[in-house]
Amino acid sequence: MAKPHPLPLYQQLAADYGEAIGKGALPAGSRMPSVRELMRRHEVSLSTALQTLRLMEERGWLEARPRVGYFVQGAATPALAELADPDLRTPLAADQSRFGDRYVGLNERISLVLDSARRAGVRVDLGGATPGPGLFDVVAMNRSAAALLREHPELLVLGRATTGAHPEFQAAMARRALDAGVRLAPQDVLATSGNTEAVHLALTAVAQPGDVVAVESPTYYGLLQVIESQGLKSLEIPCSPRTGISLEALELAVRTEPRLKAVVVMPHLQMPLGTLMPDSHKAGLVAFCSKHGLALVEDDSYRLLLDSPAPPRPAKAWDVSGHVIYCESFNKTLAPGLRQGWMSAGRWHERVYMLKFAQSRNTAQWGQLLAARWASAPAFARHLQRLRTSLRSQREQAARAVARHFPAGTRLSIPPGGLNLWVELPPGASSSVLFDQALREGIRIAPGSMFSNTGRYDGFVRLGCTQAFTDEVERAYRTLGSLLRAQQLASQPGQGNAGDLVLQKV
Incomplete structure (x- = not known):
């Protein structure tokens, strides 16, 4: 009873x-x-x-x-x-x-940090990596979206979409790839919901639970979550701020990890270091993966944000064996809310095609067509130039604020483009402690410990330069500097003066 x-x-x-x-x-x-x-x-x-x-x-x-x-x-x-x-x-x-079980399979430590920031009342967000709305031509984008719906009034209710991509989107992305030195047929293009889905599909296609995936160290925390959620194991490979992932360490990994199946890299403005991988290193990496039968998953989310009128070629440009799975997203460059991306899966194309159908069926045609027309228009090139100029100004202002307010011993890597600064804190400072303290002040940062499974980057912090540098942002940097000096004084009395910032170019 x-x-x-x-x-x-x-x-x-x-x-x-x-x-x-x-x-x-x-x-x-x-x-x-x-x-x-x-x-x-x-x-x-x-x-x-x-x-x-x-x-x-x-x-x-x-x-x-x-x-x-x-x-x-x-x-x-x-x-x-x-x-x-x-x-x-x-x-x-x-x-x-059961609180501690909520994030099993989603990297609990990273998920708890993200959840804490989500629940807090954040006034100044220095932890993000998405350009603010003010950096996009919202009026022009809305006008294009409305015109597209007038042209195709049935677009949002059509149910007969293709799994791969809309032909117009495929053709537009193949032309973009050709401009970047990558030769693709339109049918090689698969539409995705941003880069996260693309990387998820790529790893599902090439690996099984228990297999090993090599990643740059430090690396984007979202990638660590994707790998763990799929039952895979991440192997962190040292990443140089100047050349990218270490080929020597990868060679050792091949000899010692029999279940190593894939390597995931960001050759351009690597997150969070901001590394720009030289062409010679990209060519060597592609050849290495082809030689050892490894899938090379290339996340190319940030290449168009480089401070260069002619962005370099992706690693995919050196691929002759189909071992490179190329993934690009417009989240950072065209419209964050659109969540439009695409991928070319090389020798795994058919498997990824069926995995896409099994997991999410179709990607909305409306977003594909909007991205195809914008990305092919001269206005997109002008928008990218304005975006890069604004981001460069915001990075420079952020770097000067760090110089003004952070304690002696702070080191700052200045990337050749992008959305963030990777800052090495003074000896003894903890970005995890700073994260908790800053949240109580209404400031969100990205502690370095999020970018590794080892915790070795707790002495670093990623700071976002995604919004206009206002007086409130200036005060946020001043507050962070005060919190860091308080940390130093607590551990090393007599330390903590500002004015000894070491700047270096990536």
């Missing part, structure tokens, strides 16, 4: 609605169901419905408005525990005990 619930029915209903209010499912000012609606929805008596509403009113969760009904109070933050019954709190306590 089932154990009877410890609370009367009206208290159970009040608790359920109270929890919905506390979680924001019933926001402040929203109207509660009427007495009659509660009776019908929950199959309860008039007395139970009335008692439910009155209890919630007594606890300050609802406001009764004569002849109108009950409305959610703005200040209400109810919890089940407020009903003061220990048996009722048991499910919550059990849920709390």
